[in-house]
Amino acid sequence: MKAFLKEVLAGLAVDYADIRVEESETTRIVYRGRELEDIGTSFERGGCLRVFYQGNWVIASFNTVDESLKELADELAIQAAELPPRDGGLIHLPPLDEIIRMPRHEDPRTVPLAEKQQLIHDYNRLLLEPKQIISTVSSYLDSHRTVYWYSSEDRYIEQEFVRTGFSCQAIARDGVNIQQYGESFGRAAGFESLRGKESMVERVARIAIDLLKAEPVSAGTYTVIIDPLLGGIFAHEAFGHLSEADHIAENERLKQLMRIGTRYGVEELTIVDDPTLPGENGSYRYDDEGVPAQRTELIKNGVIASHLHSRHTAYLMGEGATGNARAISYRFAPIVRMSNTYIVPQNRRFDEMLAEVKDGLYVVGSRGGMTELETFTFSSQYAYRIENGRLTKMVRDATLAGNVFETLRNIDAIGNDLMIHGGLGGCGKDGQSPLPVTTGAPHIRIRNVVIGGR
Amino acid sequence: MRLELLELAASRVEQADVYESEVDLTEVVFRQGKFFAQETKLTHGLGLRVIKNGRVGFAASTNPQRLEEQVRAAIDAAAFGQTARFDLPGPAEPPAVQTFDNRTLLVNIQKMREWGGDLIEALNSRMPELKVDLNFSRCYREIGVANTRGVDLSFERVELELSVAGLLVQDGIFWVYDYVNLSGGQGFPLEQVAERVVNLARLGKQKATLKSGDYPVVVMPFALPQLLLPLLIAVNGKNRQKGTSPLINRENQPVLSPKITLADNRLRPFGTASEPFDGEGLPAVRNVLFERGIFKGFVYDLATAAACGTNSTGSAVRSYSSLPVPGLSNIEIEPGTAELEEVIKDIPAGILVYGFLGGGMSNLLAGEVALNVSCGYKIEKGNITGRLKDVSVAGNVYDLFQRVEAVGAAQRDLGDYYLPFIKFSSFRVACRE
Numbered sequence: 001m002k003a004f005l006k007e008v009l010a011g012l013a014v015d016y017a018d019i020r021v022e023e024s025e026t027t028r029i030v031y032r033g034r035e036l037e038d039i040g041t042s043f044e045r046g047g048c049l050r051v052f053y054q055g056n057w058v059i060a061s062f063n064t065v066d067e068s069l070k071e072l073a074d075e076l077a078i079q080a081a082e083l084p085p086r087d088g089g090l091i092h093l094p095p096l097d098e099i100i101r102m103p104r105h106e107d108p109r110t111v112p113l114a115e116k117q118q119l120i121h122d123y124n125r126l127l128l129e130p131k132q133i134i135s136t137v138s139s140y141l142d143s144h145r146t147v148y149w150y151s152s153e154d155r156y157i158e159q160e161f162v163r164t165g166f167s168c169q170a171i172a173r174d175g176v177n178i179q180q181y182g183e184s185f186g187r188a189a190g191f192e193s194l195r196g197k198e199s200m201v202e203r204v205a206r207i208a209i210d211l212l213k214a215e216p217v218s219a220g221t222y223t224v225i226i227d228p229l230l231g232g233i234f235a236h237e238a239f240g241h242l243s244e245a246d247h248i249a250e251n252e253r254l255k256q257l258m259r260i261g262t263r264y265g266v267e268e269l270t271i272v273d274d275p276t277l278p279g280e281n282g283s284y285r286y287d288d289e290g291v292p293a294q295r296t297e298l299i300k301n302g303v304i305a306s307h308l309h310s311r312h313t314a315y316l317m318g319e320g321a322t323g324n325a326r327a328i329s330y331r332f333a334p335i336v337r338m339s340n341t342y343i344v345p346q347n348r349r350f351d352e353m354l355a356e357v358k359d360g361l362y363v364v365g366s367r368g369g370m371t372e373l374e375t376f377t378f379s380s381q382y383a384y385r386i387e388n389g390r391l392t393k394m395v396r397d398a399t400l401a402g403n404v405f406e407t408l409r410n411i412d413a414i415g416n417d418l419m420i421h422g423g424l425g426g427c428g429k430d431g432q433s434p435l436p437v438t439t440g441a442p443h444i445r446i447r448n449v450v451i452g453g454r
Numbered sequence: 455m456r457l458e459l460l461e462l463a464a465s466r467v468e469q470a471d472v473y474e475s476e477v478d479l480t481e482v483v484f485r486q487g488k489f490f491a492q493e494t495k496l497t498h499g500l501g502l503r504v505i506k507n508g509r510v511g512f513a514a515s516t517n518p519q520r521l522e523e524q525v526r527a528a529i530d531a532a533a534f535g536q537t538a539r540f541d542l543p544g545p546a547e548p549p550a551v552q553t554f555d556n557r558t559l560l561v562n563i564q565k566m567r568e569w570g571g572d573l574i575e576a577l578n579s580r581m582p583e584l585k586v587d588l589n590f591s592r593c594y595r596e597i598g599v600a601n602t603r604g605v606d607l608s609f610e611r612v613e614l615e616l617s618v619a620g621l622l623v624q625d626g627i628f629w630v631y632d633y634v635n636l637s638g639g640q641g642f643p644l645e646q647v648a649e650r651v652v653n654l655a656r657l658g659k660q661k662a663t664l665k666s667g668d669y670p671v672v673v674m675p676f677a678l679p680q681l682l683l684p685l686l687i688a689v690n691g692k693n694r695q696k697g698t699s700p701l702i703n704r705e706n707q708p709v710l711s712p713k714i715t716l717a718d719n720r721l722r723p724f725g726t727a728s729e730p731f732d733g734e735g736l737p738a739v740r741n742v743l744f745e746r747g748i749f750k751g752f753v754y755d756l757a758t759a760a761a762c763g764t765n766s767t768g769s770a771v772r773s774y775s776s777l778p779v780p781g782l783s784n785i786e787i788e789p790g791t792a793e794l795e796e797v798i799k800d801i802p803a804g805i806l807v808y809g810f811l812g813g814g815m816s817n818l819l820a821g822e823v824a825l826n827v828s829c830g831y832k833i834e835k836g837n838i839t840g841r842l843k844d845v846s847v848a849g850n851v852y853d854l855f856q857r858v859e860a861v862g863a864a865q866r867d868l869g870d871y872y873l874p875f876i877k878f879s880s881f882r883v884a885c886r887e
Contacts, residue, residue: 023517035536036534036535036536038777039511039512039531039534039535040511040512040513040514040527040528040531040777041513041514041527041530041531042513042514042515042775043513043514043515043516043517043520043523043524043527044515044516044517045516045517045519045520046497046516056491057491058492058493059491059492059493059494060493060494060495060496061493061494061495061496061497062495062496062497063496063497063498063499063516063517064496064498076494079492079563082564083489083492084489113527113530113531113533113534114533114534117534331495331497333493
């Protein structure tokens with residue numbers, strides 16, 4: 001493949017060019033209630049070609065991978081030459097030739113479809129067992145992807161990715177009261193990672209049923225302990241996206257807010273993005289611009305330490321490339337994205353943190369949310385009242401709202417129990433969704449959080 | 455390629471069909487009044503549906519070297535698939551539909567850049583403080599459907615569209631929008647677009663305030679699709695099959711105001727969703743969904759129709775990567791007799807809406823809408839007195855569309871919508887402050 005890609009880019013009169021060809025095989029299975037709603041496999045092959053000349057990118061994606069790509073490359077170079085030049089450049093890298101294979105797991109391509117279907121069928125049946133559960137959605141996904149990448153710097157990288165995941169959602173009903181709860185699981189691993197998920201399935205059904213008896217939370221300002229799942233989502237959604245340099249470069253307000261060296265949190269607060277973690281959904285060795293993956297501290301000891309970059313934004317802002325340019329597939333050009341983003345654990349135990357709260361809330365999971373610059377709203381999956389240092393009754397419909405930076409300053413305890421979570425879905429940005437990522441955090445206690453509710 | 459794939463499958467299954475799509479999409483983007491980027495997407499994919507032992511299987515591919523594996527994957531999937539209660543259709547002559555004009559295909563990337571530059575210049579000379587984003591998109595498609603009962607159809611479509619968003623920063627921010635469907639090869643109506651955009655921006659220079667309450671609201675064609683969304687979900691046969699449509703058992707009954715006739719028209723010349731046949735190869739038709747307010751019936755594909763004990767309405771929507779589902783094409787509301795100036799003149803206090811934001815987050819199946827007015831003006835004693843900010847409207851469309859007071863005499867071409875303005879006699883409006 002290297003010789004072929006090299007030939008496509010040969011002799012282009014541009015400042016930089018790269019080509020990425022991808023081959024993939026994906027299987028999905030979806031149960032809704034008792035019915036198998038969808039089962040099928042797709043085989044994709046395609047690529048994306050980019051040329052950069054005098055500050056402009058010209059980009060094309062394609063399915064046909066043959067000699068005709070040479071013409072396409074020439075056409076893009078001509079288009080680029082016609083554009084008015086503008087400021088900007090790229091970080092350049094030395095030649096390379098590297099092939100990266102996944103560690104050998106149970107390759108999902110070799111597992112018969114009947115075995116995959118049986119596994120999901122059994123999980124779905126278990127989920128439907130309690131009589132209060134009226135419907136479910138159980139989804140299975142596996143994918144095997146090989147990405148071949150070559151740039152005009154004579155840099156060649158071949159990377160293999162295997163991902164498997166499972167999600168289940170239960171809908172419980174008692175008269176007109178309908179509640180739902182779901183969990184999702186995904187890893188850069190083989191089929192083996194999906195076995196033994198019975199306890200996850202049973203928990204999903206139990207919590208959906210428990211929610212039938214939970215009362216809506218009373219609105220107000222609380223001391224809140226957030227669980228690792230919601231803490232991770234907060235780190236990614238509310239803070240991580242603000243660290244992405246393509247947004248910062250375009251937005252004066254954000255430039256001010258995200259200036260390196262600005263203090264936003266307590267000394268104990270460190271948030272990192274790390275694609276080099278083994279086996280996680282957001283892990284890779286090189287990004288989709290051939291830049292080596294690296295651990296980047298977004299906040300270190302409470303102070304803004306770095307931004308996330310593509311080759312282009314790193315050049316524009318005069319900072320180093322961080323290897324965060326990613327594309328969801330060959331149909332798209334890479335843009336600045338996160339990978340595995342988490343809050344670094346400290347030394348507090350959950351039971352200790354709990355014991356110190358007289359009156360508060362323990363908030364678990366995330367149903368999604370909205371952020372607009374520094375303002376955020378998240379809704380949780382469920383919550384418990386904390387009274388005199390103990391968890392008491394379950395409550396529902398708790399939404400957290402506030403200013404990101406104020407909230408970071410109000411963190412007063414960071415736990416020792418980091419949990420990194422990868423799901424079946426992923427992150428969405430600029431029409432590219434879902435991109436595999438993980439989010440993580442230990443338990444975290446925050447003062448003065450505004451909780452919406454009734 | 456589709457016949458090759460079909461032949462590989464045909465002898466091993468009872469029935470099969472193949473959906474093939476080849477797409478060449480080019481986009482030219484201007485941001486804040488400057489050229490920003492251009493991009494091309496070339497896609498070619500094949501979706502194979504098989505019926506084996508009475509069950510449906512499916513597999514998709516963009517890799518022509520793996521046709522044999524695709525056939526095997528579809529057959530494997532059929533072992534667990536839904537029971538097929540339908541037969542694929544035999545050959546039938548599709549109607550002639552205008553979907554392709556060679557002049558549109560000739561509008562290349564250079565031409566789009568030139569038009570964009572000209573429009574920005576025209577806007578700059580009229581209103582330099584208005585910063586515009588433009589998005590030109592030209593999409594050439596060749597769509598083919600073939601099946602084991604002898605159907606082999608294909609057609610070409612070229613869509614050429616321009617979206618405009620103008621930002622006015624003056625005492626807060628204000629967005630104005632425009633859209634032009636250029637698919638018919640009619641040339642670029644530069645002056646017309648520039649005038650429309652500048653007019654909206656000028657009207658917005660003045661700020662107006664409003665107290666929360668019930669007001670008459672005029673919804674312009676560009677904003678109307680957000681209000682139609684719950685109705686378009688409710689008419690989908692899939693929601694009848696699942697028992698989740700509020701229109702179940704309401705066929706041939708009045709549901710909307712008698713002023714509203716709403717149709718799904720696959721035959722409209724140069725509509726961006728026009729096609730001579732649907733995703734399963736059935737001849738395309740114009741389906742009237744509401745006739746003078748009376749609900750005429752759901753839209754179906756083959757499988758959903760069979761599950762509901764009825765016939766397909768030729769409404770299968772499909773891409774190469776998934777099984778067909780019932781869906782809509784170009785949505786039309788028949789024009790009334792009202793003129794906008796006259797309607798505004800008669801409103802003592804109300805709102806004129808050009809853009810909504812935030813559709814899709816409410817309980818759409820129940821007909822609930824809750825929308826922010828992103829581009830809207832206050833009407834006071836028959837005059838437009840300024841732009842509104844932080845205003846939202848909420849209601850239920852089944853209630854709202856009973857309160858249609860006037861329907862515009864002219865329709866706007868919005869690509870896959872062809873709509874007049876509508877005046878609602880009363881709408882719940884919430885305002886901050």
